[in-house]
Amino acid sequence: MTELTLVEAVTRALAWEMNADPAVIVLGEDVGLNGGVFRATAGLQERFGTQRVIDTPLAETLIAGMSVGMAAEHLKPVAEIQFMGFIYPTIDHILSHAGRLRTRTRGRLTCPMVLRAAFGGGIHAPEHHSESTEALFAHIPGIRVVIPSSPARAYGLLLAAIRDPDPVVFLEPKRLYRMLKQPVADDGEALPLDVCFVLREGTDLTLVSWGAMIVETLAAADRLAAEGISAEVIDVATIAPLDIDSILESVARTGRCVIVHEAARNNGVGAEIAAELADKGLLSLLAPVARVTGYDTIMPLYQLENDYLPDTARIVAAARQTLEVT
Amino acid sequence: MTPSDHDTTRPAAARAVASFEICHTQYLDAEGAVLHPLPAFAREPKSLIPLYRRMVLARVFDAKCISLQRTGQLGTYSSGLGQEATMATIGHTMQPEDVLLPSYRETAAQLARGVRMTEILLYWGGDERGSNFAVPTRDFPVCVPVATHALHAVGVAYAMQYRAEPRVAVCVHGDGATSKGDFYEAMNIAGVRQLPVVFVVSNNQWAISTPRRAQSAAATLAQKAIAAGIDGEQVDGNDAIAMRDCMERALTKARTGGGPHLIEALTYRLGDHTTVDDAKRYRDEGEVEAAWQREPVRRLRQFLAREAGWTDDDEARLQTECAAQVEQAVAEYRAVPPQPPEAMFDYLFATLPIRLRAQREEVLQRGRHHD
Numbered sequence A: 001m002t003e004l005t006l007v008e009a010v011t012r013a014l015a016w017e018m019n020a021d022p023a024v025i026v027l028g029e030d031v032g033l034n035g036g037v038f039r040a041t042a043g044l045q046e047r048f049g050t051q052r053v054i055d056t057p058l059a060e061t062l063i064a065g066m067s068v069g070m071a072a073e074h075l076k077p078v079a080e081i082q083f084m085g086f087i088y089p090t091i092d093h094i095l096s097h098a099g100r101l102r103t104r105t106r107g108r109l110t111c112p113m114v115l116r117a118a119f120g121g122g123i124h125a126p127e128h129h130s131e132s133t134e135a136l137f138a139h140i141p142g143i144r145v146v147i148p149s150s151p152a153r154a155y156g157l158l159l160a161a162i163r164d165p166d167p168v169v170f171l172e173p174k175r176l177y178r179m180l181k182q183p184v185a186d187d188g189e190a191l192p193l194d195v196c197f198v199l200r201e202g203t204d205l206t207l208v209s210w211g212a213m214i215v216e217t218l219a220a221a222d223r224l225a226a227e228g229i230s231a232e233v234i235d236v237a238t239i240a241p242l243d244i245d246s247i248l249e250s251v252a253r254t255g256r257c258v259i260v261h262e263a264a265r266n267n268g269v270g271a272e273i274a275a276e277l278a279d280k281g282l283l284s285l286l287a288p289v290a291r292v293t294g295y296d297t298i299m300p301l302y303q304l305e306n307d308y309l310p311d312t313a314r315i316v317a318a319a320r321q322t323l324e325v326t
Numbered sequence B: 001m002t003p004s005d006h007d008t009t010r011p012a013a014a015r016a017v018a019s020f021e022i023c024h025t026q027y028l029d030a031e032g033a034v035l036h037p038l039p040a041f042a043r044e045p046k047s048l049i050p051l052y053r054r055m056v057l058a059r060v061f062d063a064k065c066i067s068l069q070r071t072g073q074l075g076t077y078s079s080g081l082g083q084e085a086t087m088a089t090i091g092h093t094m095q096p097e098d099v100l101l102p103s104y105r106e107t108a109a110q111l112a113r114g115v116r117m118t119e120i121l122l123y124w125g126g127d128e129r130g131s132n133f134a135v136p137t138r139d140f141p142v143c144v145p146v147a148t149h150a151l152h153a154v155g156v157a158y159a160m161q162y163r164a165e166p167r168v169a170v171c172v173h174g175d176g177a178t179s180k181g182d183f184y185e186a187m188n189i190a191g192v193r194q195l196p197v198v199f200v201v202s203n204n205q206w207a208i209s210t211p212r213r214a215q216s217a218a219a220t221l222a223q224k225a226i227a228a229g230i231d232g233e234q235v236d237g238n239d240a241i242a243m244r245d246c247m248e249r250a251l252t253k254a255r256t257g258g259g260p261h262l263i264e265a266l267t268y269r270l271g272d273h274t275t276v277d278d279a280k281r282y283r284d285e286g287e288v289e290a291a292w293q294r295e296p297v298r299r300l301r302q303f304l305a306r307e308a309g310w311t312d313d314d315e316a317r318l319q320t321e322c323a324a325q326v327e328q329a330v331a332e333y334r335a336v337p338p339q340p341p342e343a344m345f346d347y348l349f350a351t352l353p354i355r356l357r358a359q360r361e362e363v364l365q366r367g368r369h370h371d
């Protein structure tokens, strides 16, 4: 097994599937010779040619809309949006078309496309380059929203996303792109969509998170362990549709839950999880569900970025508060 | 099959109902020699010295920004190296009451508008206060989502037209930006409503790694204006005299009710896309070397040396002055006290909604984050 960074794992998954399936087409701005602004598509054009790795003109509406057409016509487009800050014009196509095509045609036309984008803060990027707006997509019927939190999950989940017969928005936490390496088999094995991953088992409380915040959440679990507190850590991975059963099962054992996300709190995915816990898990809860999130402000420019992003201390504090309720 | 294999003979019943041509303007050759009779303003060559000063200041400042980024004192920065004539001329020719809507590579235009270097440093240094310009008060901040500001420009121009003010909105963006719908949509209504707006496409031949030919099969980007029913022309954007000539004509036309205009300024991005890009991966070094032969600052200097008696001493003095001005701005930038973290709440709404007060209080209590 090779040690890969998250971004290298993305490249390997793309290469594997392009090799296995000639219907897979990669498209986006600067994805060819340049290999993408984060190098996620490095070497693919050289290997698979300019027909299968398309440098598009600078137009996100085009990238998403053209992908819908390709997908309806049995290609498997994997489109890259350089930064989530530039993804918003694609919503027209994701919401009005990709998510609806199967339903509208009663299955006659489908939309097996993947829209990849780098997202999230923590790398001191310029304005509009650091937001986490996954909740906008999680609200759209008919699409999946998948977020990996490690190289191995990036590899396995991206393969699953490409093979899935329906549209997937695949959001890559760019703070993790090169943060750590992990052995990845590169054997073409996909991981399942629509399920959470339990990253650490515990008995006293459940920490639920996804994406880059998994790093701080695992660190918080370590700190709590040093105080004799056993935290279970769940990586939601597919944030829509949500695998609430796994979270309910965990909270049924621990009775306490802290949800951690980088995105703003208001109407975030954490709110959906908390509502489901209130709905289906109320009787097993020993304390109110806590959320540690970004604030309901504009993501600040980088001088205040770390004041905005949840950190380990905030997670530990919320966990302690939750445990104080008896 | 190539296009020529197709039968393109025009049927007898067809007649031409529209035709167009795109003009290109250039006065100075690459060495600053005069190719054509100069426009009126340039007949007194000394009158170009103030513009030249702006171009040199922009270049000195640009180099400083790159070195500040390299030493961790500035975030990602997009250099305007090689585009000084285009950019400085835009700011130089606009009236104070006009509105500039820049992208992220238009620092030289912003400086010529009166934006302070300290403000520009704050912005690229990750501090929102950098977009709170003391002057010019109505200019837009840097636009990062490419071409979205073309639509804002027509909104601004509409307001000017609505109030019958002799003002002009000037929208500046790159060649890549012309591929976005926003750009077409903006030009389209500008034509329909004859809005006082000037679009400047700073065609530096590259959009990150994507060359101009991969953006569009059109022979010029200026001709994109034709489909919107507005005038489009091409200019040598490295020729400050040609650029100034075109800008002044377009501004006067827009200001006096003559409607919108598109200028495609041909220039070249001599540097990397930004400080986190490495153009060697996708761009031929030979092309860059050739472009250096056409660069705008040397070209105008040679013109001034020949026609306006600009001496090596004048040049040395200017360089020293610019360096001192830049150092002064950097010192001011370094001395700006950091914003308190709760500032992230303080400009979100005119008054902070009750619902957000607890979050603000939490941030206030926590104090500044220590990494």
Ligand SMILES: Cc1ncc(C[n+]2csc(CCOP(=O)(O)OP(=O)(O)O)c2C)c(N)n1
Residues within 6 Å of the ligand: A029, A058, A060, A082, A086, B105, B144, B145, B146, B147, B173, B174, B175, B176, B177, B178, B204, B206, B207, B208, B269, B273
């Ligand atoms: C809508 C949008 N998509 C992608 C990006 C990322 N990006 C930043 S600059 C750039 C290239 C722009 O090229 P061009 O319009 O020619 O301007 P230049 O950078 O050359 O001045 C891209 C793709 C962006 N900022 N906005």
Ligand SMILES: [Mg+2]
Residues within 6 Å of the ligand: B174, B175, B176, B202, B203, B204, B205, B206, B207, B208
């Ligand atoms: Mg360009």
